[in-house]
Amino acid sequence: MIGYIARRAFGGGGGGGLSAAKLSLLPESALLPLKRDGLDPVDWLRDHRESGGISRIKLPLGVTVWLVSGYDAAKSVLGATATFSNDFRQLAGAVGFGEDENPGGLGFSDPPDHTRLRRVLTPEFTGRRLSRLVPRVQGIVDEQLDAMAAAAEKGPVDIVAMFALPVPSLSICELLGVPYEDRADFQRLSTARFDLGDGAEASLAAVNDSLPYLRGIVERQRVDPGEGLLGRLVSDHGEEFTDHELAGIADGLLTGGLETTTSTLALGTVILLNHPEYVTMLREDSAAVDPFVEELLRYLSVVQVAFPRFAREDVEVAGQLVKKGDVVIPSLSGANRDATLRAAESAEMEAFDPRRGVVRHLAFGYGIHRCVGAELAKLELRAAFPALVARFPEMRMAEPPADLAYRKYSIVHGLDRLLVDLAP
Known part of the structure; x- marks a missing residue:
């Protein structure tokens, strides 16, 4: 994704952000699509969309890059697989990366490689298959709420550290079938991706450390396949995938499903803290949960930009000629605020x-590259928010709103900390 390219080009790290020391190398116009004013994209993005919705981004990468912010144009680019490529090998040559730096996975592959991966993963993320996780995800949510209640006896608690991060991390453990004896290490690696206290490089190192760790789990699954996703892939498709590929699949689910859901849980809690009427709504009306979650996904659009698309041929996008070899980046946060919706x-x-009703938002992308874990994310959000407001209906912020630690210039928008008081 663009975050990967930015980190490689500008020395950034984890947490969805870029290295502060290298930000000065980027022009302001390149950073504005990643900037927020609290929960909202900056006004510049709305103005960009309303004035045509496409412009060049000046990046020192030796390639022409276009930002697209209108809904129709973004959707058309996301769905035009024949016209736009996601294959990292095409992007690598344009920005000077080596083939050994290929992050792999669904996001950076085209058919037929993408089709091969997607074919085996899609059945694992159907509503029917995921339904087996519902009791365990609810149990994880309840366990974290218990831990929060205990911690609240000593003062404010951090929603990010105690709820928003462990709920998706432990849910991914359940999905993958990570053995219980390995879950402490899995949690440590997950948390380290968010820990910027030692600098962005330390966070990036934690991401790099996860692949050998996950390969070790895959090797053990080869010997004794469990009932989770990794065990089923080994049992049903073991000859089709190398250990490196299976570890990459697991890492992709961790990367794509952890930070995004964590951010949505944290920022969604901010909305609830600012709007007690929504707390009442979720407590009193179980039917309100699904539309609340869908609107949250659209409004927050925590993944601000989609994977970069590489034009295979000259093509017109939003009235602008995009030439073969150019890169197009759809702004999901811009498209999901389009008035046409x-x-x-x-x-x-x-x-x-x-209460606005169904909106076909692009928070999970569109087309063959739509996030394969979208239904898992929704399952977690639908379990977490009603339980949170039922357990702590009088929850309130423990710090001034102006002090909230929103990320700056982030690929995945979020909060690094959210302190709340739980006692009445």
């Missing part, structure tokens, strides 16, 4: 309105 009776798309 507004239903007649709903609020403006710049506002949060959980």
Whole structure:
């Protein structure tokens, strides 16, 4: 994804951000699509969308890069597999990376490689297959709420560290079938991706450390396959994939499903803290949960930009000629605020309105590269928010809103800390 390219080009690290020491190398126009004003994209992105929705981003990568921010244009680019490539090998030559730096996975592959990976993963993420995880995910949520209640006896608790991060991390453990004796290490690696206290390089090192660790789990699954995703892939498709590929699949699920869900849980909690009427709504109406989650995904759009697309041929996008070899980056946070999505009776798309009805947002992408773990993320969010407000209906912020630790210039927008008081 663009975050990978940015980290390689500018020396950034984890947590969805870029190295502060190298930000000065980037022009302001390149950073604005990644900037937020609290929960909202900066006004520049709305102005960009309304003035045509496509412009060049000046990056010192030796390649022409276009930002697309309108819904229709972004959706068309995301869905045009024949016209745009995701294959890292095409991007590598353009920006000077070696083939050995290929991050791999679904996001950086085209058919037929993408088709091969997607074919075996898609059945694992159907509603029917994921339903077996519902009791365990609910149990994880309840366990974390118990831990929060115990910690609250000593003062404010950090929602990010005690709830938003462990819920998806432990849920991914359940999905993959990570043995219980390995889960402490899995949690440590997951948490280290977010720990920027030792600098971005330390966070990136934690990401790099995860692949050998996951390969070790795969090797053990080869000997004794479990009931989780890795065990089933080994049993059903073991001859089709190397240990490196299976570890890459697991790492892709960790990378794609951890930070994004963590950020949505944290930022969604900010919305609830600022709007007690939504707390009441979730407590009193179980039917309100699904539309609340869908609107949260659209409004927050924590993944701000999609994987870069490499034009295979000259093509017109939003009235602009994009030449063969150019890179196009769809802005998901921009597209999901497009006024064309507004239903007649709903609020403006710049506002949060959980009663607006179904909106076909692009928070998970679109087309063959739509996030394979979308239903797992929704399952976690649907379990977490009602349980949180039922357990702590009088939860409130323990720090001034102006002090909230929103990320700056982030690929995945979020909070690194959210202190709350749980006691009445």
